[in-house]
Amino acid sequence: MQFQPILDQINDEIRPLLGQAGTVASYIPALARVPAAQFGIAMRTCEGEEACAGDAATPFSIQSISKLFTLTLAMRRMGEVLWERIGREPSGNPFNSLVQLENEQGKPRNPFINAGAIAVADRLLNDGDAQRDLLAFMSSLAGEPIAFDEEVAASEAATGYRNFALANFMKSFGKIDHDVTPVLDMYFHQCALRMNCVQLARAAGFLCRDGAHPLGGAPAVCTERQTRRINALMLTCGTYDAAGDVAFSIGLPCKSGVGGGIVAVVPDQLTLAVWSPALDATGNSLLGLKALELFVAKTGLSVF
Amino acid sequence: MQFQPILDQINDEIRPLLGQAGTVASYIPALARVPAAQFGIAMRTCEGEEACAGDAATPFSIQSISKLFTLTLAMRRMGEVLWERIGREPSGNPFNSLVQLENEQGKPRNPFINAGAIAVADRLLNDGDAQRDLLAFMSSLAGEPIAFDEEVAASEAATGYRNFALANFMKSFGKIDHDVTPVLDMYFHQCALRMNCVQLARAAGFLCRDGAHPLGGAPAVCTERQTRRINALMLTCGTYDAAGDVAFSIGLPCKSGVGGGIVAVVPDQLTLAVWSPALDATGNSLLGLKALELFVAKTGLSVF
Amino acid sequence: MQFQPILDQINDEIRPLLGQAGTVASYIPALARVPAAQFGIAMRTCEGEEACAGDAATPFSIQSISKLFTLTLAMRRMGEVLWERIGREPSGNPFNSLVQLENEQGKPRNPFINAGAIAVADRLLNDGDAQRDLLAFMSSLAGEPIAFDEEVAASEAATGYRNFALANFMKSFGKIDHDVTPVLDMYFHQCALRMNCVQLARAAGFLCRDGAHPLGGAPAVCTERQTRRINALMLTCGTYDAAGDVAFSIGLPCKSGVGGGIVAVVPDQLTLAVWSPALDATGNSLLGLKALELFVAKTGLSVF
Amino acid sequence: MQFQPILDQINDEIRPLLGQAGTVASYIPALARVPAAQFGIAMRTCEGEEACAGDAATPFSIQSISKLFTLTLAMRRMGEVLWERIGREPSGNPFNSLVQLENEQGKPRNPFINAGAIAVADRLLNDGDAQRDLLAFMSSLAGEPIAFDEEVAASEAATGYRNFALANFMKSFGKIDHDVTPVLDMYFHQCALRMNCVQLARAAGFLCRDGAHPLGGAPAVCTERQTRRINALMLTCGTYDAAGDVAFSIGLPCKSGVGGGIVAVVPDQLTLAVWSPALDATGNSLLGLKALELFVAKTGLSVF
Known part of the structure; x- marks a missing residue:
C-alpha cells in the first residue's frame, strides 16, 4: 500500500476543519497557548517505511x-x-x-x-x-x-x-x-515529554513488531506476549472514558494525551501518530480521532 | 493450519482439570443441576471448515x-x-x-x-x-x-x-x-436459548466473514462495518467485569454466558465456541477461558 | 402561650408569598392539578388545645x-x-x-x-x-x-x-x-391518604405525649422510648435530603410529603401540621418550611 | 436533680465492662499506647454545678x-x-x-x-x-x-x-x-488538643447556655441562634456514620473523637463529657456511648 498519498489525503480533508470545534487544554499556560489550528500525522511500517503530513515535525507535549x-x-x-x-x-x-x-x-x-x-x-x-x-x-x-x-x-x-x-x-x-x-x-x-508525530510513530514502533526495537539492531524492547498485552490495554483503556467508542468506531489500539496527540497501532503492520490540539469532551483530540477514522476507512486496516 | 488436532490437544489438556475449580450458576434449578465436569469446543473457519472436540454436541443454556x-x-x-x-x-x-x-x-x-x-x-x-x-x-x-x-x-x-x-x-x-x-x-x-458449541460456532460465523451469512447463500447478516463494531463491543464489553483481563490475556472478541459458554472471534479467519459450566468469580467459564488461552497460545491467532 | 394569634400572624405573613416560588409535584395528574396558592397550619398541644389558620381544613394527599x-x-x-x-x-x-x-x-x-x-x-x-x-x-x-x-x-x-x-x-x-x-x-x-392539617396535627399528637393516644382514653399508641426514637428519626431523616438543613434552621422533628404537607413535633408540648403545595428543590414544601421557621422564631420552641 | 450520685452509678456500671470490647485507635503510636481500660465522665450544669467520676481528670487527645x-x-x-x-x-x-x-x-x-x-x-x-x-x-x-x-x-x-x-x-x-x-x-x-473530661464539659458549656460563656463574665461565645445550630449539627452529624443511631438511642447532640472522648449537650441544662479509649466499629467510644445511654435512661433528659 502507498501510505504517503493516504496521509496527504487525510491532511487535505482535516485542514479545512481546523479551528472549528473542540477546546485546547487550558489547565496550564504552556498548554493553553498552543494554537488550536494545527494538525500532524506520521506513520512507520514494521519494515521501516515512513510517511508524514501536515505539522508532523512540530513538537508538542505528549502528556498521557x-x-x-x-x-x-x-x-x-x-x-x-x-x-x-x-x-x-x-x-x-x-x-x-x-x-x-x-x-x-x-x-x-x-x-x-x-x-x-x-x-x-x-x-x-x-x-x-x-x-x-x-x-x-x-x-x-x-x-x-x-x-x-x-x-x-x-x-x-x-x-x-x-x-x-x-x-x-x-x-x-x-x-x-x-x-x-x-x-x-x-x-x-x-x-512533559516533548515530541513530534514522526518521533512518536517511530518510538511506538515496537508495538507493531512483536516487541522488537523499532529501529532494529538494539535488543528487543519487550516480549511478543507483552506487546500484545500492551496493545490490548491501549484498546480497552487507552482513550480515557471513550475507549469503548474508539474501539467501536476506529478499532485500533490507541493512547491519547491532553496535548492533542494520539498514538495508534496496527499490529504486525505499522504505528501511527496524529496530533491536533483541540480536544473533544472526553479529552481526546477531536481531529486526531477523525484522522484515525479516515485512515481506517481508507486502508481497511483494523484489528476487527 | 490443521485445527482438529489443536482442538483435540486442548480437550486433552482441559479434561483433567474438570471439576476442580469454579462454581456452576445456581440461581435457578435448571442451571444448578448441570454437571460441572463437562467441556466442549467447536470452531468454524470463514471457508466453512469445522472442527470440534469434547462435549461439543451437548446443548446448554446460552444465557448472555x-x-x-x-x-x-x-x-x-x-x-x-x-x-x-x-x-x-x-x-x-x-x-x-x-x-x-x-x-x-x-x-x-x-x-x-x-x-x-x-x-x-x-x-x-x-x-x-x-x-x-x-x-x-x-x-x-x-x-x-x-x-x-x-x-x-x-x-x-x-x-x-x-x-x-x-x-x-x-x-x-x-x-x-x-x-x-x-x-x-x-x-x-x-x-433460555438452548444450543451446543457446534451450533454456536456456526451461528456466530458472520462475525469472521465481514457480516456474510455463515452458511453462505442467504443475504448478509449485517454490513462489514457493523461486524467490526460488534467485534469491538465483544472485546471491550463481552465478558462482564473481566473484559480488560480477557483482552489482555486472550486478545480475541468474546461473549460469555453464565451457562458456561463463550463465543470468540478471530476476524477474517474463524469463530470458536467453548463450553464448561463451572464459572470463575467474574461469572465467566473458568475452563472456557483457559481453553481460549490455549487456543491462542497454540495458534498464535489474536487481534493484537 | 396564646397559639391562635401566632398561627394567625404566620398565616398573614405567608399569604403574600403564595404562588411566588416553588413547584407543585407534577408526576401524577391528581397532584399536578392542586392549586399552588394554598396554605394551612394547625396545631394541638399535649393538653388538647387546638389552633389553626388558613386552609387548615382543606384535605390533601399526605404522601410521605x-x-x-x-x-x-x-x-x-x-x-x-x-x-x-x-x-x-x-x-x-x-x-x-x-x-x-x-x-x-x-x-x-x-x-x-x-x-x-x-x-x-x-x-x-x-x-x-x-x-x-x-x-x-x-x-x-x-x-x-x-x-x-x-x-x-x-x-x-x-x-x-x-x-x-x-x-x-x-x-x-x-x-x-x-x-x-x-x-x-x-x-x-x-x-394516597387524604387528610387536612387539623387531622394531621391531631393524629401525630402521640409524638408530643410520650406515646399516649392523642385524643386520650384509648390505649397508648407506643411507648415513651419508641416515641423518642420516632422523633429522632424524623429529625435526622424526615425531610429527604434536607434533614440536616431543617434541623439546623428549624430544629424540630419533621416529616414532609410531596403533597406539600409537613408534620412537626415539639416534644412534651405540641404537634404542628403545615401545608402548601409548592415544593422547593429538595421536595419539601417551600412555604411549609418557612412557616415552621416563623413558628420557631415567634415561640422560641425548638429541641436545641 | 442530684447529678453526682448518678455519675457514680454510671461509673460503677461501666467499670466492670472495661477492656472487654472495642479497639483503641492504632493509626499513630501515641494513640495506640493509651491503655484501653479507662473511663471518665464529667458534667457541668448551666448554673455552674459540676460533677465527675472515674478518670475524669486524665487528659487525652480530643481529636475530632x-x-x-x-x-x-x-x-x-x-x-x-x-x-x-x-x-x-x-x-x-x-x-x-x-x-x-x-x-x-x-x-x-x-x-x-x-x-x-x-x-x-x-x-x-x-x-x-x-x-x-x-x-x-x-x-x-x-x-x-x-x-x-x-x-x-x-x-x-x-x-x-x-x-x-x-x-x-x-x-x-x-x-x-x-x-x-x-x-x-x-x-x-x-x-492533638489534650484535655480531660472536666475541661471538656466546661469548655462546651456555652452550648447549654444559649451561647453565653461557660464560666460567665466574658462576652458571649456565640449567639443563641448559632448555639442551636451547632447543637443541631452535632445531633445530625456529630458521631461519624452512627449519627442516626446515636440520635435514635441517646437523643442528645454529641461530638465524638477517635481518642475515645464524646461531648454531649442537654440544651438549657448541662453539658457532659465522657471518655473511654476503646472504639466501636463506627469509630465512637464504645463505653462512652454506653455511659450516655445510661445517663439518659437515669435522668430522662433527651431533646426528644
Missing part, C-alpha cells in the same frame, strides 16, 4: 501518551509482579476519579488512568534514576534526543492538586512505596 | 451469549438510532449494577450488560413477534432448528427480581417504551 | 407523611426485630436512590426513604389486612374517618416504575418477603 | 471533638458566609470518604467530617495566628491552660496521607484558599 512508555519500562523490569498494584480493567469513569480507588482500596483499575500511571511511576523509582532512564529509553526508541519541557513539568506540579490527592490517597492504602513528592516529580516530568 | 445475537438483529433493523438508548463503553462495574444506570439517567453503558440487553429487547418489540423472529434468526444462522428451553425461561422470570428492577428503573427514566412484562419475557426467553 | 404512621404501626407490632431489615441513618442521597441499596445489600438506610417505607409496608403485610388496619389506625388517631384517595393510589401505581424498581431490587436481596405487587399496593395506598 | 470548637470559632468570625464552602447535611458515608467530595465538587457535606473540618481550618487561617487563637479560645472556655500534644500532631502529620488527599482534592476544586501544608498543620494540631 507517556503512560504507554512508562508502562512498557515497568513491565519489562518487573514482569507479572507489576499487576499486584495495578488492574487491567477499563475504568468506566472519568480518568481521574477517586471513587473507584476508594472502592478498590487504592489499586488503580488500569495503568492508563492517572492513578495507575502514578503507581507505575512509583514502581519505576525502585531502580536507578527514573527520569534519566525514561529520557534514555525515549531517545533510543525515537532515534534522536528527547527532552522534558521543564516549564510544563513545573506548571503541572504547581497546579496538580488532584494528582497530589490521588497519590496521597493511594499512599494511605499502602499502595505507593516512595514519598509522594518524587513520585509526582517523575509523573509530571513524563507528562 | 444471546445478547450478541439480539444486538445484531437490532443493529440491522435500526442502524445508528439504536445508540440513542444504549452506550458503547465498558461498565467498570459488576454486570447488573444499578449505580451507573442512575448516574446516566437510565441509559445502559453497553448492550452486553443486563440493562443494555433489556433495552435492546425493548427495541426488538417494536416490530413483529420478537421471540419468533429471534428463533428464526438463530435457526437460519445455525442451519438447524433452535428452540427456547421453556423451563429455564420460566425460572428466570420467577426469580429475576433484579432484572425487573433494572427494567422498571429504565422505564422510570423513559428509556423503555413497551410494558416491562413483555420486554422481560423476551429477555428471559433469549437467555 | 404516611411513612411516619406506618413506621409507628410496625414498631409497635414488631419491636426491635423491625430494625433487622431497615437502618436508622440519614441517607446522604436523594430520597429514592438505588445506589445505597446496592452498597448495603438491599437494606434501606432508614424508614423514611421510599425503599425503607416499602420495606415497612412489607412487614405490615405479615398480619391482617394492612390497608384496612392503616385506615382504622389513622381514623382513631384523627378522631374522624380517614380514607384513601383511590385516584391518587391508582395513578401512583400506574407511574411508579422507580418504586417497582426499588421493591424488586430489595426482593433480589431477599429483603422483601411478600410479592412486590401487594407490597406496592399497600405503599401506593398509604401515600 | 476539636471540630466543634473550630466550627464555633469560624461561625462567630464569618457568620453565614462560612456555609458557602461547607454543607450541613449528614454524610451517609464513612467519615473520610472522598466519593461525596467528588460528587459535590469539593464542598464537604458538613463541618464534622474530616474534609469539612479541613475546610474550616482553611477559613480560620484567614485571620491572625489560627493555632494560637485556638489555644486561647480553648483555655478561656476551660478556665485553665490547654495545650497541643506536639507528639500527636507530628504523628498525625507524618501518617495523614488521606487528609493530604482530602485537602489537595478540595484545593483542586478551588475550595481551599491557603496552601495545603499550613491548613493541615492547623488541622493536625487541633486534633
